[in-house]
Amino acid sequence: MYTRGYKLAVSxxxxxxxxxxxxxxxxxLFCYSFWAVAPGGATIxxxxxxxxxxxxxxxxxxxxxxxxxxxxxxxxxxxxxxxxYPLAYYLSFRAARRKDLFYQLVIIPLWVSYLVRGYAWKTIxxxxxxxxxxxxxxxxxxxxxxxxxxxPFAVVITLTHIYTPFTFLPIYASLEHVPRNLVEAxxxxxxxxxxxxxxxxxxxxxxxxxxxxxxxxxxxLGDFLAPLLVGGPSGIMISxxxxxxxxxxxxxxxxxxxxxxxxxxxxxxLFLVERVEKRLSFS
Amino acid sequence: MxxxxxxxxxxxxxxxxxxxxxxxxxxxxxxxIAGGEFLTILGESGxxxxxxxxLIAGFEQPESGEIRMGGERLDTQPPYRRRVxxxxxxxxxxxxxxxFENIAYGLRVQHAPKEEIPGRVNAALAMVEMTDYAHTPPxxxxxxxxxxxxxxxxxxxxxxxxxxxEPLSALDANLRRAMxxxxxxxxxxxxxxxxxxxxxxxxxxxxxDRIALLRAGALEQVASPREIYSRPATSYTAQFIGQTNLLExxxxxxxxxxxxxxxxxxxxxxxxxxxxxxxxxxxxxxALPTVGDNTRFRGRIRNQTFGGATDxxxxxxxxxxxxxxxxxxxxxxxxxxxxxxxAAEAVRVRATED
Amino acid sequence: xxxxxxxxxxxxxxxxxxxxxxxxxxLPIIVLVVYSFNGEGVxxxxxxxxxxxxxxxxxxxxxxxxxxxxxxxxxxxxVCIALGLGLPAAxxxxxxxxxxxxxxxxxxxxxxxxxxxxxGLSLLMLFVSGGMKLSLLTITLGHGTALISVATTxxxxxxxxxxxxxxxxxxxxxxxxxxxxxxxxxPNLRVSLVAAGLLIFTLSMDEIAVSFFLIGRENTLPLxxxxxxxRGITPEINAxxxxxxxxxxxxxxxWYHLRTRSLKxxxxxxxxxxxxxxxxxx
Numbered sequence: 001m002y003t004r005g006y007k008l009a010v011s012x013x014x015x016x017x018x019x020x021x022x023x024x025x026x027x028x029l030f031c032y033s034f035w036a037v038a039p040g041g042a043t044i045x046x047x048x049x050x051x052x053x054x055x056x057x058x059x060x061x062x063x064x065x066x067x068x069x070x071x072x073x074x075x076x077x078x079x080x081x082x083x084x085y086p087l088a089y090y091l092s093f094r095a096a097r098r099k100d101l102f103y104q105l106v107i108i109p110l111w112v113s114y115l116v117r118g119y120a121w122k123t124i125x126x127x128x129x130x131x132x133x134x135x136x137x138x139x140x141x142x143x144x145x146x147x148x149x150x151x152p153f154a155v156v157i158t159l160t161h162i163y164t165p166f167t168f169l170p171i172y173a174s175l176e177h178v179p180r181n182l183v184e185a186x187x188x189x190x191x192x193x194x195x196x197x198x199x200x201x202x203x204x205x206x207x208x209x210x211x212x213x214x215x216x217x218x219x220x221l222g223d224f225l226a227p228l229l230v231g232g233p234s235g236i237m238i239s240x241x242x243x244x245x246x247x248x249x250x251x252x253x254x255x256x257x258x259x260x261x262x263x264x265x266x267x268x269x270l271f272l273v274e275r276v277e278k279r280l281s282f283s
Numbered sequence: 284m285x286x287x288x289x290x291x292x293x294x295x296x297x298x299x300x301x302x303x304x305x306x307x308x309x310x311x312x313x314x315x316i317a318g319g320e321f322l323t324i325l326g327e328s329g330x331x332x333x334x335x336x337x338l339i340a341g342f343e344q345p346e347s348g349e350i351r352m353g354g355e356r357l358d359t360q361p362p363y364r365r366r367v368x369x370x371x372x373x374x375x376x377x378x379x380x381x382x383f384e385n386i387a388y389g390l391r392v393q394h395a396p397k398e399e400i401p402g403r404v405n406a407a408l409a410m411v412e413m414t415d416y417a418h419t420p421p422x423x424x425x426x427x428x429x430x431x432x433x434x435x436x437x438x439x440x441x442x443x444x445x446x447x448x449e450p451l452s453a454l455d456a457n458l459r460r461a462m463x464x465x466x467x468x469x470x471x472x473x474x475x476x477x478x479x480x481x482x483x484x485x486x487x488x489x490x491x492d493r494i495a496l497l498r499a500g501a502l503e504q505v506a507s508p509r510e511i512y513s514r515p516a517t518s519y520t521a522q523f524i525g526q527t528n529l530l531e532x533x534x535x536x537x538x539x540x541x542x543x544x545x546x547x548x549x550x551x552x553x554x555x556x557x558x559x560x561x562x563x564x565x566x567x568x569x570a571l572p573t574v575g576d577n578t579r580f581r582g583r584i585r586n587q588t589f590g591g592a593t594d595x596x597x598x599x600x601x602x603x604x605x606x607x608x609x610x611x612x613x614x615x616x617x618x619x620x621x622x623x624x625x626a627a628e629a630v631r632v633r634a635t636e637d
Numbered sequence: 638x639x640x641x642x643x644x645x646x647x648x649x650x651x652x653x654x655x656x657x658x659x660x661x662x663x664l665p666i667i668v669l670v671v672y673s674f675n676g677e678g679v680x681x682x683x684x685x686x687x688x689x690x691x692x693x694x695x696x697x698x699x700x701x702x703x704x705x706x707x708x709x710x711x712x713x714x715x716v717c718i719a720l721g722l723g724l725p726a727a728x729x730x731x732x733x734x735x736x737x738x739x740x741x742x743x744x745x746x747x748x749x750x751x752x753x754x755x756x757g758l759s760l761l762m763l764f765v766s767g768g769m770k771l772s773l774l775t776i777t778l779g780h781g782t783a784l785i786s787v788a789t790t791x792x793x794x795x796x797x798x799x800x801x802x803x804x805x806x807x808x809x810x811x812x813x814x815x816x817x818x819x820x821x822x823x824p825n826l827r828v829s830l831v832a833a834g835l836l837i838f839t840l841s842m843d844e845i846a847v848s849f850f851l852i853g854r855e856n857t858l859p860l861x862x863x864x865x866x867x868r869g870i871t872p873e874i875n876a877x878x879x880x881x882x883x884x885x886x887x888x889x890x891x892w893y894h895l896r897t898r899s900l901k902x903x904x905x906x907x908x909x910x911x912x913x914x915x916x917x918x919x
Contacts, residue, residue: 006814007733011741014726014785018744021782025759032762083658090655104893109662111885113843115859116878119866120665123672123875130668164662184342185375187362189389189440196363199392203379215750222752225845229866239754246758246850256762259755266751270743280379 026263032256044252052257062241062258069237072155073221077167079160080216081209084167088208089201092175103172110165118229121158125149125230150232158226163219167212174208175201206280214273218266238262293318293476294339294357294444299348301334308334310500311348316444316478321470323479323487326497327523332480335497336446339478340369352443368437369446372453374429376421382432383408383417389440407435410469427458434466438473447479451486463489484524488512496520498635519635521558528564528606530557530629539629542602546578546626557629561595561609567623576626582606583619598622666882673875691876701877704861711777711857712841718781719837720830723788730789731796749786753846756783761850772853779847784837791836795829828895835892839885 034048056062091102109117124130127144135141147153178201186196224239231237238258245255292315301309308331316322326332337343339350341362350357357365368389376385386404395403408414411431421429430450437445451459451466467490470477481487487494488508496503496511496519504516515521518529532541532548534555539548541557548557567579582598585605589612596608596616608622674687695701726745730738748756760779761771769775799822807817823830845859852860858881862874 002732003814007729007735010725011729011733011735014722014729014745014789015741017722017782017785018726018741021760021763021778022744022747025763028762028766029755029759083661086651087655087658090651094651100897104890105659106662107893108886108889109666111839111843111889112666112882113859113862113878113885115843115845115862115866116669116881117665119862119874119878120669124665124668130672161661161665164658179373179375181371181373181375182377184340184362185369185371185377186388186392187342188340188367188369189392189436190363191388191392192361192363195392199388200377200379218750219752222754224752224754239752242754242758243849246761252762255758259758262752263755267747270750 029256029260029263032253033260034257035253037251037253052254053261055254056257056261065236065241066238068152069221069239072152072159072237073217075156076159076163076220077213077216079156080164080167081213083160083164084212085171085209087164088168088172088175092172092178093201106165106168109161114162114225115229117162118158118226121154121161122149122230125154125157149230150235152231152235154230154232155226155235155237158230159220159223162226163216166215166219167209170211170215171205171208174205174211178204203280207277210273210277210280214269218269221265222262290318291354292316293352294478295351296339297349297351299335299338299350300346301331301338301343302346308500309338309345312497312500312502313348314495314502314505316476318476319474320492321467321477321479321490323481323491323494324497325481325484325487325494325523327482329499330497331500332482332497333448336369336448336478336480339444340367340446341365366443367446368440368442368444369448370430370433370437370450372448372450374421374426374433374450376424376429376432376436378420378422380421381418382413382421382424385421385432386436386439388436393440403439407439410438411435426453427462430454430462434469438469438475442475444476444478447477449481452481452483459486466490488524494524496523498523503635514630515558515632517633517635518556518558521630521632526561526607526609528559528561529632530559530604532557542604543600544578544580544604546624546629547576548626548629548631550631556632556634558632559606559624559629561607562593563628564598564606564608564622564624566610567621569621573623577623578626579621579623581619581621584616587616669875670879670882673872673879675872675875691872694873695876695880698873701858701861704856704858707773707855708842708858711773711780712838714777715780715784715841716834716837718777719784719788720792720834722781723785723833724792724826724830726785726789727792727796730793745789746786748783749790753783753844754850757847757850760847764851770853771851773855773857775851775853776848776857779851780841780844783844783847784840787837787840788833791833792826792829795826795833799825828898832892832895835888835895839888839892842881 032044033052034050035044035046036049036051038045056066087106091099091106095102122129125148126132127146127149129149131148132141132144135145182200182204183196186200187193191199221237222239223237224243227235227237227240231240239262242255242258242262245251245258294314294316296312296314296316299309299312300307312331312335324332324335334343338345338358341358341360345358352366357367376382377388380388383404386407387400390400390403405414405417408417411434413428413431413435416424416428416432421432424432430453433450447466451462454462463486466477479487479490491508493505493507494511495505498519504511504520506514506516511520512525515524515527521527521529530539530541530544532539532544532555534540534548534550534552536552537547537549539546539555539557548555567573567577573579580600582600584596585599586597588595592612593609594612594616596610598606598608598620600606606622673691674689729735730742730745735741757779760775760782764771764775803821803825804817807821808814812820843859844857845863848857848860856864862877865871865874
């Protein structure tokens with residue numbers, strides 16, 4: 001039905017753009033990751049070597065930050081799922097008339113500026129912030145609790161807050177897709193609501209759970225704002241290292257190597273998830 | 284296998300009512316369902332038949348009235364505690380489970396002994412002739428095959444009552460007829476009480492021991508197919524099941540008169556409606572005299588529709604009334620002819636107020 | 638058991654839990670708004686000295702409004718780029734088959750899930766190698782590139798709901814492809830286009846990660862707020878944040894109603910927002 005001209009007209013412009021602004025930059029990332037900084041520290045030498053990757057894998061500082069980032073990403077993903085799934089289930093199966101309103105209420109925080117939300121947590125968690133003030137007001141504590149802010153704890157809380165709507169959305173979508181007559185059929189055959197949930201609803205919602213978890217994990221892993229706002233020195237994550245390597249620390253090749261590793265990790269994870277999904281569609 | 288009328292009914296429905304918002308869908312339905320019978324709830328869309336089924340299954344709560352099964356209250360039980368299973372109109376097979384696991388679902392969930400499960404499931408598969416498909420994903424099955432699996436999934440649990448919500452409506456005509464025969468045989472074989480819902484009156488007549496005709500949330504008539512056909516209680520019943528001619532007549536002095544038609548009739552004098560089935564009217568031979576309580580009339584053949592084994596004629600009487608007449612097919616007919624029917628075949632019915 | 642008034646007992650716990658989650662989601666926002674009226678600064682409890690002073694400061698703060706204008710310009714341009722390329726991309730994914738299509742699809746959708754750092758960095762490398770000076774233009778190009786994914790996903794979903802028979806009817810009646818596109822496809826996509834545009838606009842206004850690397854001498858609003866945060870916190874930031882919040886809520890309500898209006902012609906609710914994996918599977 002569609003002529004060759006039509007197909008060319010629609011594929012070429014985006015292809016060109018994507019090649020110029022995505023493929024080539026990734027290729028440059030690739031190249032840079034094998035280069036090095038000249039001994040003086042001012043210029044980049046195009047000598048091909050694996051030094052940067054070696055540095056990444058052997059330097060305990062980088063490894064430590066990498067593992068911390070993965071731990072934080074894992075924790076945030078878990079928490080976001082624990083918050084997002086019941087919420088999505090409630091909206092999909094229990095909310096009935098007010099479903100629309102509740103849905104909009106979930107989306108609204110998503111559209112409040114990230115920076116603004118991170119900043120808000122900063123004011124809440126700080127030593128003279130709202131939380132400490134509140135606890136002292138209630139005489140629960142007498143002195144400000146320090147570890148609320150400028151710690152991995154603060155990063156986890158902030159990022160969980162940011163990414164719970166991200167897990168909610170695909171889970172809600174997949175729950176909405178579950179045909180309600182399957183729920184009735186399950187109960188008809190003798191399964192209580194809880195059994196029906198675990199045997200029918202949950203398995204069918206797994207694609208959404210996977211999508212949400214992937215989103216949350218990957219985006220948290222690569223996040224650099226929350227650590228800057230509320231992380232302090234103990235809350236630094238891998239992207240912060242990359243940012244400083246492109247800034248004050250001036251080591252583009254190393255930064256590129258780390259970025260490329262993250263890119264490959266993300267792509268690998270996506271492939272993995274896709275395959276798991278295919279297997280899930282019929283067990 | 285017509286059930287013994289003296290045995291206690293399996294299911295007793297008393298004064299069941301249900302509304303959705305302002306719309307009253309069921310108005311005080313009372314009905315007994317006998318153990319082992321094949322009862323069909325027949326009605327147009329919007330008559331409330333699906334709602335009635337869902338109330339028995341447990342997916343809706345009655346506004347008033349009660350349902351009892353085996354003497355115990357049923358409507359206060361959640362669906363997963365009722366010994367009732369449903370075959371859904373859309374089959375509702377679990378897409379993430381194989382055919383085998385779909386059928387085994389009820390057994391697993393109710394903690395049937397593990398050793399028993401494969402045997403029972405395989406028996407159910409054999410019963411619906413789907414043994415070869417045990418490990419197929421349901422999404423790969425045709426409509427008819429899915430329907431069989433849905434049936435097996437319900438029956439394997441040996442429910443006291445099986446509910447079927449228009450299970451054949453999505454099938455094409457030939458498959459549908461074949462499935463009707465299989466379904467009837469199956470019910471006879473397992474002896475489980477079937478409660479079947481449909482809008483197709485031919486299907487109802489073919490399958491049922493009894494038909495309960497539902498109109499606008501109330502039961503119009505409950506009787507066996509033959510009885511409901513030959514002795515419809517109301518004009519609605521007469522028209523909904525099969526075809527009929529409705530004659531508005533005046534009964535006086537042992538005779539009913541409708542325009543130029545006149546036939547012997549007893550009962551209360553005054554206005555009355557009569558139902559006369561097209562196949563009860565035949566061509567009369569003017570050379571032979573009228574016998575018994577036959578009535579003759581003349582009419583002009585307006586239209587003739589060929590129907591394979593029979594022809595349906597539209598006959599115009601002298602008073603302008605048009606009657607439907609069904610005769611054995613015999614080639615084109617024309618002009619004025621004489622027709623006759625037995626007075627006893629004109630059944631007096633209650634007029635249905637709209 | 639059988640004489641319970643409601644035998645089908647539904648646990649209340651889930652509803653309570655859901656409300657707690659909402660409380661968690663809205664806590665910072667409420668704190669933000671409340672403390673924008675706080676006379677004493679950003680911390681402490683309870684807030685005292687309610688005042689509109691910070692809003693007054695905000696109004697007279699010319700620098701911030703300058704960056705607001707920058708952000709608006711960038712967002713508008715980003716919408717044009719993203720829609721202008723996202724629409725053909727969605728059409729290509731929906732209708733054309735060519736070698737490397739799978740790769741193309743993944744590539745287009747990658748910036749959705751890739752941390753903005755990587756997209757920003759790689760574009761920085763491109764511009765630097767190309768000798769391009771960093772400015773609002775580079776930021777615009779960055780936003781456009783990153784947001785093509787959003788446009789493509791939304792428009793692809795809109796195309797899937799399109800009745801193909803309408804286009805076939807148009808061709809059958811004698812219209813060529815371009816006319817059919819103009820008179821049949823585009824009008825049917827109108828709602829999707831507006832919804833996608835709103836979404837892209839809002840995302841661009843809030844974009845930080847990519848912009849961080851591509852910034853020149855002129856700031857966008859988020860980056861301006863960011864640099865002020867480094868200097869010290871004042872409730873003026875709460876004030877501007879509240880303004881942004883109100884604005885965003887307005888946009889989102891409009892977006893949502895557009896989206897659901899187009900879905901009401903279908904029965905059942907499919908994904909109301911794009912999911913990468915769903916889009917990829919389609």
